Amino acid sequence: MSTILIKNARVLGGEPRDILVRDGVIAEVGAAAGKAGPAETIDATGLIALPGLVDLHTHLREPGREDAETVQTGTQAAARGGFTAVHAMANTSPVADTAGVVEQVWRLGQEYGHCDVQPVGAVTSGLEGRQLAELGAMADSAARVRVFSDDGKCVSDAVLMRRALEYVKAFDGVVAQHAQEPRLTEGAQVNEGEISGRLGLTGWPAVAEEAIIARDCLLAAHVGSRLHVCHVSTAGSVEIIRWAKSKGWDVTAEVTPHHLLLTDSYVERSPVGPYNPIYKVNPPLRTNEDVLALREALADGTIDCVATDHAPHPVEDKETEWAAAAMGMIGLETALSVVQEAMVETGLLDWAGVADRMSYRPARIGRLSGHGSPLEAGAAANITLYDPSVRTAVDPAAMASKSRNTPYEGMTLPGRVVATLLRGRPTVLEGKLV
Numbered sequence: 001m002s003t004i005l006i007k008n009a010r011v012l013g014g015e016p017r018d019i020l021v022r023d024g025v026i027a028e029v030g031a032a033a034g035k036a037g038p039a040e041t042i043d044a045t046g047l048i049a050l051p052g053l054v055d056l057h058t059h060l061r062e063p064g065r066e067d068a069e070t071v072q073t074g075t076q077a078a079a080r081g082g083f084t085a086v087h088a089m090a091n092t093s094p095v096a097d098t099a100g101v102v103e104q105v106w107r108l109g110q111e112y113g114h115c116d117v118q119p120v121g122a123v124t125s126g127l128e129g130r131q132l133a134e135l136g137a138m139a140d141s142a143a144r145v146r147v148f149s150d151d152g153k154c155v156s157d158a159v160l161m162r163r164a165l166e167y168v169k170a171f172d173g174v175v176a177q178h179a180q181e182p183r184l185t186e187g188a189q190v191n192e193g194e195i196s197g198r199l200g201l202t203g204w205p206a207v208a209e210e211a212i213i214a215r216d217c218l219l220a221a222h223v224g225s226r227l228h229v230c231h232v233s234t235a236g237s238v239e240i241i242r243w244a245k246s247k248g249w250d251v252t253a254e255v256t257p258h259h260l261l262l263t264d265s266y267v268e269r270s271p272v273g274p275y276n277p278i279y280k281v282n283p284p285l286r287t288n289e290d291v292l293a294l295r296e297a298l299a300d301g302t303i304d305c306v307a308t309d310h311a312p313h314p315v316e317d318k319e320t321e322w323a324a325a326a327m328g329m330i331g332l333e334t335a336l337s338v339v340q341e342a343m344v345e346t347g348l349l350d351w352a353g354v355a356d357r358m359s360y361r362p363a364r365i366g367r368l369s370g371h372g373s374p375l376e377a378g379a380a381a382n383i384t385l386y387d388p389s390v391r392t393a394v395d396p397a398a399m400a401s402k403s404r405n406t407p408y409e410g411m412t413l414p415g416r417v418v419a420t421l422l423r424g425r426p427t428v429l430e431g432k433l434v
């Protein structure tokens with residue numbers, strides 16, 4: 001029988017209260033919770049208590065690219081960032097397109113995970129966009145897959161997308177689409193606009209994302225299925241999703257922390273110099289108007305949640321010329337700080353809103369049980385303790401991720417995850433991995 005008393009935590013930013021955790025479950029929340037007898041104590045004075053964060057979109061890279069990240073290092077980064085569960089994307093090597101591979105990832109999570117690892121299954125075999133993967137077998141497997149995505153690639157064939165949406169209805173699954181019309185983005189490097197023109201880099205038009213989102217909303221409505229839109233990056237995409245939701249269609253969407261904070265101006269001018277491929281990402285960083293529209297959409301619920309799209313790459317794949325560099329940024333360890341900067345400091349979300357967008361809603365979209373519950377008696381003790389009052393320089397070398405491709409080097413960000421508890425067991429204490 002293990003008992004932990006968290007003292008004076010501001011639950012969702014409210015008045016200080018004690019949280020008593022017994023055998024992995026929240027036993028009591030309130031001023032009198034300390035009367036329960038001897039317990040290990042965590043002093044949370046000044047700290048905000050949030051439900052353990054849930055990421056719908058993480059690339060853990062194992063199996064296949066263990067030089068970039070492993071289940072162990074990726075979940076260490078997740079725990080440091082306050083996450084208690086991550087969805088592991090399917091674009092591994094081999095691709096997670098069979099029951100065998102998703103079970104392999106699930107077992108790696110059980111064995112090495114510093115948070116829960118929920119595998120995502122591929123929509124098409126080998127992410128090749130030709131035939132559906134074994135969706136039913138993955139859903140029935142020990143990994144209990146409910147989210148299916150070819151992320152990294154778009155399911156661009158409308159017939160395949162329709163079939164996938166029809167198929168997942170049988171087990172309450174969802175198709176998470178990486179919306180990128182392939183022909184419109186051939187060779188694309190940066191957001192199509194003033195800056196791409198000035199630099200002579202091939203532009204990545206907003207319409208390439210928006211056309212796919214519009215098509216998929218219509219398809220999901222037509223077959224009565226569930227669509228989730230990955231990493232929304234443009235103001236036009238927000239308008240389409242708002243329209244689909246106004247129709248009552250079952251469409252949800254995510255936005256990444258980097259699309260809430262950074263713009264394509266960083267390509268020309270940044271704390272780490274011009275044309276630094278650290279800012280090369282898919283979808284690309286967009287304009288300030290897009291950033292403001294994304295923030296507003298996350299605040300009003302048009303965009304349901306924040307998802308990191310944590311995409312680790314080894315140094316040699318990023319420190320090269322722009323056109324040759326890999327696309328992607330790491331983001332697990334900075335996500336909550338970036339959301340504080342972009343959403344809380346701007347008055348767009350309070351801490352209850354942050355809990356909703358980073359824990360409750362992603363868990364619900366992923367149909368993930370045991371996560372995303374309010375901090376109340378009876379809930380699994382998945383808890384993040386966060387100090388919003390500090391401000392520190394981002395140090396890539398201090399990160400737990402095996403990769404260093406953070407776009408926030410040279411910047412200061414607010415807040416620090418002090419402790420993370422997974423079913424009552426600390427994975428992080430005093431900011432350090434346990």
Ligand SMILES: [Zn+2]
Pocket residue numbers: 151152153178230231282283
């Ligand atoms: Zn993607």
